[in-house]
Amino acid sequence: MSEPALQHEDRAAASIAMPEPLFMPPQAALPQRLPARLTPLPMQARGVSLRTRAARMLTAGLEAERGHGQLFLWLPVAAGVGAAASFALPFDPSVAALAAAFALMTAITLHAGLRSAVHLPLALLLAAACGGALAAALQARGAPTLLDSDVTTAITGRVEMRDIDADGRVRYLIALEATEAPEIRRPPERVRLVARTGHEPLPIGARLKARARLSALSGPALPRGYDFAFSALQNGIGAYGFLFEAPVELPATAASAGWVLRSVEYARALRDRIAGRIRSVLPGDAGAIAATLAVSDRRGISPEVVDHLRATGLAHILAISGLHMALAAGTLYVGLRRLMALFPSVVESWPVKKIAASGALVAATVYLVLSGASVPTQRAWIMLVIMLVAVLLDRPALTMRNVAIAALVIIVISPSAVAGPGFQMSFAATAALIAAYGGWAGRAERSERSGGAKGFGLLRGAIGFIAGLLVTSLVAGIATGLFSTHHFHRIAAWGTLANLLAMPLMTLVIMPAGLVALLLMPFGLDAWPLKLMGLGLEGVIAAAAWVDSLGGDVVVGQVPLPATATAAAGFLVLVLMRGRLRFAGVLLAALGAMLTLSPFRQAPPDIVIGEDGRLIALLGEGTLASNAERPSAFVFEQWQRALRAPTHEPPVMVRLPRQIDSGDSPVAAAGAASDPPPAGRASIKRAPVNTAPVNGELARSALVEDAAALRAQRIEAQRTLRDLLGHARGAAGRFACRDRGNCVAVLRDTVIAAVDDGAAIGPACDMANLVVVGFPARIDSCRSGAVLVTARTLRRSGALAIRLLPGEARDPADGITSPTMAAAATGRRGKASFAITASLAGVVRPWTIQRYYDWRSGVYETGGATPQDARPNEIGPLEGGPGVLE
Template identity: 40%
Template sequence: MDLRLARIARQVPALLAQEAAYGHAFLFVPVLIGAGAITWFSLPQDPAFWPLLVAFLIFSGVAMVVRHGTGSLRLLPCGLALFVGGMLLADTETRRLDTTILDTPVTTNVTGVVERRESDAQGRWRYIVRLQKTTKPELSRAPQRVSLLARGRHDPAALGDTIAGRVRISPPSGPALPGLNDFAFSSYFDGVGAVGFFYGAPELLPQQADSAQAWDSIESRLFDLRSTIGDRIRATVAGDAGAFAAAIVTDERRAISQETTEALRLAGLAHIIAISGLNMALAAGIFFVGVRTVLSLFPGFAQTYSIKKIAAFGALVMVTAYYMISGFGVSAERAYIMMAVILVAVLFDRQSLSLRNVALSALIIIAISPSEILGPSFQMSFAATAALIAGYEAWQRRRITPEAGPQKTSHRMVTSVSKAGRFVAGIIMTSLIGSVSTAMFSVEHFHRIATYGLAANLAAMPLISFIVMPAGLVAMLFMPFGLDAPFLKLMAMGLEGVIEIARYVAAWGGDVGVGRQHAWFLGLAGLGFVLLTLLRTRLRLIGLPFIAVALFLSWQAGRLSQPDILVSEDGTTVALLGPDGVATNRNRVPGFIYDQWRRALLLGDPVKPDMLPRGAEPTKRDGRFIELTGPEIEAARAGMREAPGNRFLCTSRAWCAARSGKGALIVAVEDGRYAGVACDVADIVIAPRARFDNCRSGALMFNGDILRKTGALEIALNNTADMEAWRIHTAMVGKDRGWNRHRHYNWRGRSFDTILPEPLQQIISDSGG
C-alpha cells in the first residue's frame, strides 16, 4: 500500500503538468474567485476591508514574482490572490448597493415612482416602487424601493407614473428555519427593502419631476416595452398557455396559475419558465441556423463572405434584443453572457462550445454580481452547462481513435434510422447529464428530487425545440408589423402540450423529499463535481471521495433527531413535533412557512388545535387596552394548565397551549394581555405582542423584539423538562450583515441593539450556550 501511494504521489506533478498543458488552469479562476465570494457572504459579520486589500496586494505581488518558477507551489499565491479577490468583489457589491431594509412591519402612506410592474393569474398588479416619501408615520429608515401588491380594481399604473396610497409593508422574510433560504439576502441585492400591499387601489398622481439618471430612463423604457409585449401576448392567447408564452419571452411569470406552476415543478420542467441558458441557446441556435441556411441559397454571396460569421453576428444582435426585453433577470443575464461569449468566439474563429467559454462567462457574472453565486439558478445553470460540455468532449475523444477508418456507405433508410436513434440518444443523455449534475443543488436548496424529470423532459423538449421556440422567435420578428398572432397561437399550442405533459407526469407522484442537508453537504459535493468536470486526467477521480463523503453526510442528516418545537420568525405560528404528528396553534397554517418546514423536516399534514369558545369583546377602547378581569385571568390560567399532550388547546384570538411529552408547557399568546398569565403557568411563552422581555417566574419568553433578533427557532427539549438541558437553535443570532442588520434596529431609540435577555443566552446554541 505504501509503495502504491508513493507511486501515485510521484505521478501527481506529471499529471498537473498535463492539466496545465491542456489549459485547464484557467477553468479554476472563477472557481477560486467564487469560493472567496461565498466565504465572504457566509461570515457572521462584515470582515474589515483594508486587511483584505493588503492581503490581495501581497499575494498578487508574490504571484507575479514566482510566475516563471517551476513546481506546483508557484500556483499557491495566485490561488490565494484570486480567493481574496472574490472576497473583495463581494464586499464591493454590498457597499455599492447599500439597500436599506425596513426594520419592522408598519402601516403608512407612501408616494413613489413605478419602476416595474407585473400582473398575476388573478389580474392583480405587483409594483416595484421607488419611494419618494412616507407619511403617517414618516419612517426614519425608509427603504429605497418596495414591492407592493395592488388587489383593488384600478387602471394599471404605467412605468414612470407616480402613485400613492395607504400600505402595509414588512421586511422581506428571513429563513423559515435555521439554515434555510434567507429571502432578505436576495431582496437586498435586488434593491428592494420591503414587501407589502395597498389598502384599496393606489392613487395615480400628476407627473412629477424625477431626478432619474439617463440609464434609469432607458431602463424604464425597456421595462415599458417588456410590459407591452407581455400584455400583447396574453391578449392574443388566453389562459396559462398565453401566460407561459409571455414568461418565455419577457420573464413575467406571475400570470401563470399556481396549479400549472406546481405541475411544472413536480415534473421537473420548471426550468422552461425562466429565461435561462436553454431558452437563449434555442433562440440563438434557431436564428443562427436559419440565417445561415438562407444565405447559403446564394452561392456567390456564400463564397465571397463568411456566412457563418454573419449568422453569428445576427444571432448576437438577436439575443441582445432578447435580453433587453427580458427584464434583466438573473437567469437571463447569465444566459446572455454565456451565449454572447460563444457567439463572439465564432466571430474570432475560436471553438464556441468549450469549458473555457463557460469559465469566462462565469467569471464575468461573478465580477459583476458576486452575490448570484449563492443562488440555485446560477449554480444549477453552470453545473448543467459544464457537465454537458465535459461529457460532449469526453464522448468526442472516445470517438476519435487512430484505428478509425472511413465510414461505410449505408442504405438511406438505415442512415435515417441511425440519425433518428442518435437524436433520441442525444436527448436522453442530455437530460440525464443535466438532471444528475443539478441534483445536489436541488437537494440542498429545495430538499427534493423530481425523479420523473427525465421522462418529462424527453417528452417536452421536442415541443420546445421544434414548435415553441421557433414560433416564438418568428412572432417576435413579425410583431412590429402586426403579423405575430398566428405564430403566437402556434407557440401556445406547443406550450399547451408541455402543460399537459407536466400535469400527467406530476400525477405520478415522483417528487421525493430528502429533507434538510448537512452544512457541509453542498460544499463537499460541489468540490467533487468541479474536480470531476474540469479536470481531464486521472486527477479528476479525486473528486469521487468528496462526493462519497457528501452522500454519507446526507444520509447522516436524515438520521438526526428532530427538534421538539418550531417557531416562525414572527411568533404567530408554532408547531409541536410529537409521536402523533405535528400539532400547530393555527387552524389555517400559512402555506409559505409550513411548506418550508414540511420539505426541510419531512413533516406530514398539521394537526389542528382544539378550540375553546371566547366572546368577541374588544381588546381596546378609545385607543387604550382594556385590562382583563379577575375571572378572565383565572379562566385563562385554568385553561392553559389543562392543555393536552402533543396537541394545542386554543381560545380564539387569545392564546394556545400545549404540553410536550415530557411535561413542558408551551403557550403561544396572540392577545398580548394574556402574556403575564402565560408566564405564571408556562415553561415557554411565545408572545409577539408582549410588552416585556422576561417572565418573573423564570419561564422562557419570546416577544416580538426578541424574535426579530433571533429569527425562526428550533427548540430541542432533549426528553426532559429541565430547562438547563434544553437547546435552542436560531436563524439569526450572531449574524450582523447588511441584509439582516435591520433586525437589530430600535426605531424608538433609533439605535442598533443585538443584546438578548440573559436566560436565553444560556441555552441558545448559536450564542455559545
C-alpha cells in the first residue's frame, strides 16, 4: 500500500507544467530543428575559408546552447572569474569603478535582452564578471586586522570556541579585548591559541587573561603557492600562537552580551557537550572521527589516521560538506516519507513529499549550527536548501541550474571561497556527477524502452549499487583530482578503491547511525547507535590503512596555473554544455594536460628561500639540501611536494677552531676569542650621539674599543666563511655550516652564503654571489655587486624561488681583502646571473598590508622601492638603490 501511494504522489508532481528555461528567446525565434549551419556544407561551399566555417559552426552551436537555456549555468563561472581576477590584482580596485561597471553592464544586458538576443550572452556574462569583482572588492574592504609581527604579550579576551586534540591539549578561539606589556598598536580581532600547560578547560563565553606568544600569518611557502594569510578573509583569524601559562578566568563584564552573541555561545557550548559525549562512548580515533562528523571537532584524530585518510583520498569525510549534509538530510527525508507512507489516509490528504522536505530542511539547519557553520558546511547547506526548496516548489531538485544558483549565492556572500580548493572541488564533483548521472539515466531509460534484459531483481539491484559506487568514485575523483593536484601537488593513486570500500559504510551505517544518535541523545538512548557508528568507522580506518599500504598518494609537483586553467575550462565546457560543442572540452582538457609536460612548463628553481630568511634549500635530482638539520616541517614539506624532491640532504656540520694572528692587537684578540653575538642580531655598535664634553675622552676610548672589537669579529667571520667555503666545495650541492645561521654552499660554481651576524655581512658580500641574512638588517645592497637578501626585504617580497642563469661565476678567493675595506672592495670577479621570482612582490592588499607596517613608528612603509623592482636576469638586491653596507 505504501509504494503505490508514493508513486501516485510522484506522478502527480511530475504532471505539473514546468516553466520555460531562463534566457530562452521568443518561441517564434526557436528553431524547430538544428540550424542548417550544423549540417555538412554543400560542395559549392568549399570556397569558404576554414575560419569562416568554424565561426559559423561556433555561432550555431552557441545559439543551440542558448536555446537549451544553458546560458544561466555560465553566470557563476563568469562571476567566479571576476572575483578571482579582483583578488589577483596587486592593488585594491576601486569599488566605485566596479559598481559603475556592474551597473553599466546590467543596463546593456537589459537593453540587449529587449532589443536583440545576439549580444545578450556576452553582455550578461560581463555583467556577472563585474558583479563578482565588486563582491570581492567589498569583502576585501571588510578584511580583519592581521598581526604584523611576532610578539609576546599579555592578552585579555573572550573564549568563542574550544577544542581538544588527541594529546589532551586545549585550543581556544579568542576574541581579543586588550593587550599589554607590550600593548599591540593594531591588534587582531580574533586569535587562535593552544594552551601548552594542562588545566581545566574554560567554558565557551568565559573571559580570560594569560601571557601568550602571537605569530603573524605566513604567506606562500613558494611563489604561486597557497597564501595562508588570505584565508583570514573567510575565518577572520588574525594571528595564531600559544599560551605560556594556564589562563586565568576573569569575571564577566557589567555589559551583558546581546542575544545574538548569547545564542551563538549557547550553540557552541552545546556543540562542545555533544563532542564530549561522543568521545566518552567511543574512545580513540573512531570517537574522534564521529565527533568530527557530528559537530566538526576534528582535533582529536591521531596524526597517523589523518595521514592514512589523506594518502587514500578519504580526507574529504573529515570536512562536513555536501556528502555529509546530503546523507543526513536525505536519510531523514527518506525516513519521513517511508513512515508517512504507512498511513494511506495521510498520503492521500497531505503533501508527504513536501512535509519530508521541510523536515529535512530543519534537520540540515540544525546540523549546520551544531557543526560550527564552517565555510564548507555553509556552502553545503546553501546547496541543500536550494534543492529542498525546489522540492517544495514541485521542481526537480538535483539539477545543474540549482547548482549554479548555489554557486552564485556563495560567490555573492563569500567571494574569497572561489580561490579555495573546497569550493572548486565541491562544485566540480557535484556538477560532474549530475552530468554523468543525467547521461546514465537517459541510457537506462532507452534500454528499458527497447525491452532490455531484466534479470533477477535482487542481483540486478546489487550490481547497480556497486556500479553506482564505482562510477561515483571515478567521476568525482577525476573532477576533484584536477584541482587537488594544483593545490596539494599530489593525487591519491588508489583513491577509487578506498572510496569503493569506505562509501558503503558511510552511506548505509555511519551517517544513519550518527543521525539516530543525535536524535536520541537528549533522551540518553544514544549509546547503541554510537557504537554501531563506531564499528563502521573502524572499518573505514582499517580500509584506509590497508589501501595506504598499497602505495599511498603520488606527488605530482607544482602544476602551472595555465595548465590548470585550460583543463578547468575544458571540464566546464564538457559538463555545462549539451550540444556538440561540449566535445571541445575534451580538446581543452588534453591541451591542459599537455601544458604540464616538461617542454611547456617553466624550469624549477635552483634555490628556494623561506619568507623569514632562516631556511634555504638547494634543489637537486629529487633532493633538497637545506641549511638546517631539522628544517621546519610546515614549510619544508610544502617545498618537497611542490618541487618533487622527497629526499632531504642535511648540511655538513663543521667544527671550526678559532684562529688568532700573532699580529692582532690584544683588543682584537679578545674580540676574536669571545663568543659570537646572538643569532639574528648585528654586532655593529654605534657610539652615543649626545656625549657630554666632560666625557669626551671616555667616549672616544669606547669608540676605539668598539671599532677594534668589530674588526676582530670581521676577521673571525672572514676566516669562518673561508673555511666553510672549502668544506662546501668538497660537498657540492650541499651546505657546510658552523650552525644554522652561518652556512656556505656551492651550486654550479655559484657561491651562496647564509649569515645571521652583522659582522659577517661584509665578508659574505665579498665572497659569495648570493648572500642571505637571517635578520632584518637595514642594508640595501652589497658594494661588491652580490645579490643581498635580508629578512627585511623578505618581509615584503615573501618567499623567493631563484634560478641560476648561464653566466660567468666568480672566484671568491680573489674577492677576500682586508676587513676594513670590505664595504668598498670589489675584487677581480665575474658575475653570476639569477632569475628571481617573489611570492608577494608589489602586492599591497588587506592580507599583505601588515607586511608594510612598522610597529616602531606606527606607519605603513609602502612608498619608495618595493620588492616589485626585482627583475629576472638582473644581479642586485630585491630593493635596489645605491645603499651601501653600514
